[in-house]
Amino acid sequence: xxxxxxxxxxxxxxxxxxxxxxHYCDFHFSTNTSTQARVVAAMRKELELxxxxxxxxxxxxxxxxxxxxxxxxxEELSSLLEDCFRYFSVSPGAEITLEANPDDVSLPxxxxxxxxxxxxxxxxxxxxxxxxxxxxxxxxxxxxxxRAIQEVQEILPNITVDLMYGLVGxxxxxxxxxTEALIQLNIPHLSAYCLTIEEKTAFGQWHKKGKLETxxxxxxxxxFDYLMDVLESQGYLHYEISNFGKPGYLSQHNRNYWQGGNxxxxxxxxxxxxxQSRQYNVENNVSYFTCIEKSETxxxxxxxxxxxxxxxxxxxxxxxxxGIDLEYIRATYPQYWGELSAPLPILLTNGLVLQKESRILLxxxxxxxxxxxxxxxxIS
Amino acid sequence: xxxxxxxxxxxxxDHGKSTLADRLLEVTATVNKRQMQAQVxxxxxxxxxxxxxxxxxxxxxxxxxxxxxxxxxxIDTPGHVDFSYEVSRSIAACEGALxxxxxxxxxxxxxxxxxxxxxxxxxxxIPVLNKIDLPGAMPEEVKDQMVDLLGCDRNGxxxxxxxEGTGVPExxxxxVERIPAPKGNKDAALQALIFDSVxxxxxxxxxxxxxxxxxxxxxxKVKFVAxxxxxxxxxxxxxxxxxxxxxxxxxxxxGYLISGIKxxxxxxxxxxxxxxxxxxxxxxxxxxxxxxMVFAGVYPVDTSDFExxxxxxxxxxxxxxxxxWEPETSAALGFGFxxxxxxxxxxxxxxxxxxxxxxxxxxxxxxxxxxxxxxxxGEKHIVNAPSEMLDPNKLEHIEEPFIKAQIITKSxxxxxxxxxxxxxxxxxxxxxYLTTDRVEMNFEMPLSEMVFDFFDKLKSISRxxxxxxxxxxxxxxxxxxxxxxxxxxxxxxxxxxIVHRDKxxxxxxxxxxxxxxLLPRQQFEIAIQAAIxxxxxxxxxxxxxxxxxxxxxxxxxxxxxxxxxxKQKKGKKRMRQVGNxxxxxxxxxxxxxxxx
Numbered sequence: 022x023x024x025x026x027x028x029x030x031x032x033x034x035x036x037x038x039x040x041x042x043x044h045y046c047d048f049h050f051s052t053n054t055s056t057q058a059r060v061v062a063a064m065r066k067e068l069e070l071x072x073x074x075x076x077x078x079x080x081x082x083x084x085x086x087x088x089x090x091x092x093x094x095x096e097e098l099s100s101l102l103e104d105c106f107r108y109f110s111v112s113p114g115a116e117i118t119l120e121a122n123p124d125d126v127s128l129p130x131x132x133x134x135x136x137x138x139x140x141x142x143x144x145x146x147x148x149x150x151x152x153x154x155x156x157x158x159x160x161x162x163x164x165x166x167x168r169a170i171q172e173v174q175e176i177l178p179n180i181t182v183d184l185m186y187g188l189v190g191x192x193x194x195x196x197x198x199x200t201e202a203l204i205q206l207n208i209p210h211l212s213a214y215c216l217t218i219e220e221k222t223a224f225g226q227w228h229k230k231g232k233l234e235t236x237x238x239x240x241x242x243x244x245f246d247y248l249m250d251v252l253e254s255q256g257y258l259h260y261e262i263s264n265f266g267k268p269g270y271l272s273q274h275n276r277n278y279w280q281g282g283n284x285x286x287x288x289x290x291x292x293x294x295x296x297q298s299r300q301y302n303v304e305n306n307v308s309y310f311t312c313i314e315k316s317e318t319x320x321x322x323x324x325x326x327x328x329x330x331x332x333x334x335x336x337x338x339x340x341x342x343x344g345i346d347l348e349y350i351r352a353t354y355p356q357y358w359g360e361l362s363a364p365l366p367i368l369l370t371n372g373l374v375l376q377k378e379s380r381i382l383l384x385x386x387x388x389x390x391x392x393x394x395x396x397x398x399x400i401s
Numbered sequence: 402x403x404x405x406x407x408x409x410x411x412x413x414x415d416h417g418k419s420t421l422a423d424r425l426l427e428v429t430a431t432v433n434k435r436q437m438q439a440q441v442x443x444x445x446x447x448x449x450x451x452x453x454x455x456x457x458x459x460x461x462x463x464x465x466x467x468x469x470x471x472x473x474x475x476i477d478t479p480g481h482v483d484f485s486y487e488v489s490r491s492i493a494a495c496e497g498a499l500x501x502x503x504x505x506x507x508x509x510x511x512x513x514x515x516x517x518x519x520x521x522x523x524x525x526x527i528p529v530l531n532k533i534d535l536p537g538a539m540p541e542e543v544k545d546q547m548v549d550l551l552g553c554d555r556n557g558x559x560x561x562x563x564x565e566g567t568g569v570p571e572x573x574x575x576x577v578e579r580i581p582a583p584k585g586n587k588d589a590a591l592q593a594l595i596f597d598s599v600x601x602x603x604x605x606x607x608x609x610x611x612x613x614x615x616x617x618x619x620x621x622k623v624k625f626v627a628x629x630x631x632x633x634x635x636x637x638x639x640x641x642x643x644x645x646x647x648x649x650x651x652x653x654x655x656g657y658l659i660s661g662i663k664x665x666x667x668x669x670x671x672x673x674x675x676x677x678x679x680x681x682x683x684x685x686x687x688x689x690x691x692x693x694m695v696f697a698g699v700y701p702v703d704t705s706d707f708e709x710x711x712x713x714x715x716x717x718x719x720x721x722x723x724x725x726w727e728p729e730t731s732a733a734l735g736f737g738f739x740x741x742x743x744x745x746x747x748x749x750x751x752x753x754x755x756x757x758x759x760x761x762x763x764x765x766x767x768x769x770x771x772x773x774x775x776x777x778x779g780e781k782h783i784v785n786a787p788s789e790m791l792d793p794n795k796l797e798h799i800e801e802p803f804i805k806a807q808i809i810t811k812s813x814x815x816x817x818x819x820x821x822x823x824x825x826x827x828x829x830x831x832x833x834y835l836t837t838d839r840v841e842m843n844f845e846m847p848l849s850e851m852v853f854d855f856f857d858k859l860k861s862i863s864r865x866x867x868x869x870x871x872x873x874x875x876x877x878x879x880x881x882x883x884x885x886x887x888x889x890x891x892x893x894x895x896x897x898x899i900v901h902r903d904k905x906x907x908x909x910x911x912x913x914x915x916x917x918x919l920l921p922r923q924q925f926e927i928a929i930q931a932a933i934x935x936x937x938x939x940x941x942x943x944x945x946x947x948x949x950x951x952x953x954x955x956x957x958x959x960x961x962x963x964x965x966x967x968k969q970k971k972g973k974k975r976m977r978q979v980g981n982x983x984x985x986x987x988x989x990x991x992x993x994x995x996x997x
Binding site: 033035086214215216217238239241242245261262263275278279284286290291292293294299301323329332333336337340371373388389390391392393395396399401 | 924946947948949950951952953954955956957959960962963966967969970971973974
């Protein structure tokens with residue numbers, strides 16, 4: 022039996038600017054927007070330079086992430102999108118997502134975005150409650166988030182909202198309140214992230230100095246269980262560890278990452294993948310545009326061997342509702358089959374995974390421990 | 402032979418042996434400016450970094466005295482008490498010794514012990530007051546101490562500064578004038594003492610010897626008396642900054658021999674080299690076999706590296722004759738070695754040399770001394786590892802080694818030192834004032850109490866103003882118990898220890914607490930227990946890990962996350978498993994850090 026993987030192709034734009042820094046975020050961004058025009062110009066140049074990177078595949082999804090893509094001026098956004106259409110064959114039904122801060126959203130802006138082709142909005146809400154919003158140094162308030170949601174829904178009903186849990190001093194009731202509100206608002210897609218204290222952030226520094234206590238593990242475990250219970254009962258598919266969506270509203274762009282499709286990442290710090298290699302752009306705005314302006318190398322490249330490819334398949338696959346396919350692995354990586362199948366019996370006995378035909382899926386218990394399971398499955 | 406002088410430099414640690422040796426080499430033009438660097442003889446990185454000498458080094462210098470050329474063979478020796486064995490070997494190859502005393506610190510514990518060693522070997526002692534350039538130098542006072550100790554003529558004490566080179570020319574003159582020339586007959590049968598060996602990965606073993614009688618020529622067929630092995634002298638020569646081949650090395654001189662010897666066991670330091678055709682009548686009186694004081698298990702981190710580790714230990718033993726070992730098996734750690742060390746510094750250095758010079762990563766288990774366990778029939782059993790301890794129902798009593806510890810300190814620190822020694826089950830035997838504010842204290846205490854952190858504690862409570870020397874005085878009965886550690890009910894043999902009953906509770910509690918910090922959380926709860934026999938004396942719990950999942954895994958996260966998990970997987974592979982519990986390597990060494 023031959024197994025053909027259906028592969029898509031995507032373009033990702035990294036917009037490395039934010040109006041203010043959230044205390045938990047270690048993504049690449051800057052609050053100094055004086056370089057924005059040069060960075061955008063360099064991104065356009067990069068798009069042109071790298072148009073052959075993912076071959077002649079039709080582009081199925083385009084994603085503007087960050088940072089905060091809603092800081093882009095209308096003409097900047099339109100130039101980037103026009104270039105996509107110019108250099109690539111973009112599918113007419115392509116999913117075009119833009120991440121936005123609630124405060125950047127208004128009806129006229131949304132209408133403009135829609136006119137440019139944007140058809141999905143990812144809104145960084147995190148919570149509606151003011152105390153945790155302030156603690157995390159989010160720029161918006163609960164009220165501005167509610168208003169933004171309603172306006173987005175009026176223009177672009179394909180909306181996703183980011184929700185956080187496992188916050189410092191968090192409670193299950195806080196999450197219940199936020200989640201129920203989102204369900205009430207009929208949000209068709211939610212990304213729920215447990216707070217991770219990253220070293221190079223304000224939270225990381227405070228935590229190291231003992232000024233910030235670690236969130237209670239028992240609470241975040243209960244919160245994740247609650248989310249799975251309530252959202253599944255409301256008809257959301259738990260299609261990836263941190264993602265819940267109603268049928269028809271799953272993120273095509275993110276699914277492409279997890280299914281091993283090609284993607285071209287444009288902008289400082291953006292990553293790309295084309296089956297053979299992963300490529301990482303320099304994570305510094307000035308270096309990025311300087312290198313591009315001077316036609317110097319602005320990326321690092323890592324060629325992937327079979328073992329790495331398999332480990333990446335395991336890593337991304339096990340987190341999804343489709344899991345990993347043993348038949349596919351046996352057929353594609355016969356040399357690793359023995360090592361891979363060795364830990365399965367224990368994982369099955371311990372109730373961390375279950376087998377459905379040729380697929381291995383995480384159980385409820387396994388979803389709390391997916392990194393550990395991935396590590397056990399990894400080929401060393 | 403009348404123009405040869407063989408001498409060593411003996412001193413307490415840090416009294417400036419290696420720096421003074423540097424100056425001697427410089428003044429005699431044995432090393433030129435370009436080759437000169439601090440501690441030039443200490444060729445191990447480890448020695449330079451720590452500023453200590455671990456191994457003895459021999460080097461030959463030419464020196465013109467009253468128009469005549471003399472050959473001076475210098476042997477630099479270590480100062481730390483762990484390495485007194487190296488000192489004794491060097492002393493045996495010499496006729497004289499420079500006894501160095503730091504002018505700011507005065508006589509210290511090892512000054513005395515090394516002096517006695519030299520005197521037993523009838524060496525001519527040249528007392529030298531060193532570091533006279535230091536602002537804190539008290540030359541007159543320290544000279545008084547030296548006169549008291551040596552019974553020497555005050556005018557016979559030389560003054561020098563190894564750092565600045567003051568007094569070095571006078572020192573060289575004194576070496577020629579005061580140290581006797583070697584005695585021996587170069588026409589007699591060959592008789593040479595092996596006092597060191599160095600492993601060279603290209604040429605095999607280099608044997609360092611002192612020729613007492615006869616001469617050895619390149620190509621000679623020689624025999625090692627004790628091992629009975631025969632070799633051809635492929636290369637002989639003398640030791641300058643590098644080895645210099647010669648056709649002959651005669652009575653009185655120090656030299657090296659290369660004869661393609663590949664394995665460590667063939668060379669016994671202390672053995673006599675003679676000719677195969679014309680053997681000497683008698684072997685030179687060698688050295689008493691060195692006795693290890695501290696024992697510990699040494700295991701490869703990766704169980705499959707066992708054979709590599711064996712080979713590395715064998716090679717290391719070549720230039721560290723004091724290291725003894727035998728294979729050992731542990732349920733937790735697999736195959737490894739039980740090694741005997743001279744002391745804790747020696748153990749630390751062996752471990753570090755295995756890592757640096759042989760690229761081995763090892764786990765060292767709880768250090769222990771040699772106990773004697775007597776069974777109910779009165780029979781003695783040697784116990785070098787807790788696992789060898791008799792079952793309680795067969796055990797009659799346990800004896801442990803005791804030492805006599807000599808501590809020299811300022812009178813201000815008598816109180817704290819007394820407290821420390823009593824805490825370590827020590828008994829003060831006597832206390833003598835050397836001067837109005839310097840005192841020598843003599844304790845008897847169990848060696849096992851010295852093993853862990855005694856020296857560090859002594860240094861910290863005395864702010865460095867205490868020096869220590871010790872010697873074994875015999876075995877005494879003690880109320881010792883074997884303390885076991887259990888993880889989820891399974892005994893971890895590598896974490897067991899033999900401790901005094903009065904200290905078992907505290908030991909168990911601290912070790913359980915330390916392990917709780919070091920054991921990674923697993924999917925189930927881990928019970929850490931300390932037990933004496935069937936009785937649990939302490940317990941800690943590592944809570945189950947309920948959550949191990951990163952929130953985000955998008956395009957830019959995949960490779961970073963993969964690398965992170967691959968690294969964790971690698972770390973996990975290095976862990977040991979007992980029952981269902983994974984134990985990281987640090988946990989096996991936790992005992993050493995109980996008081997951190």
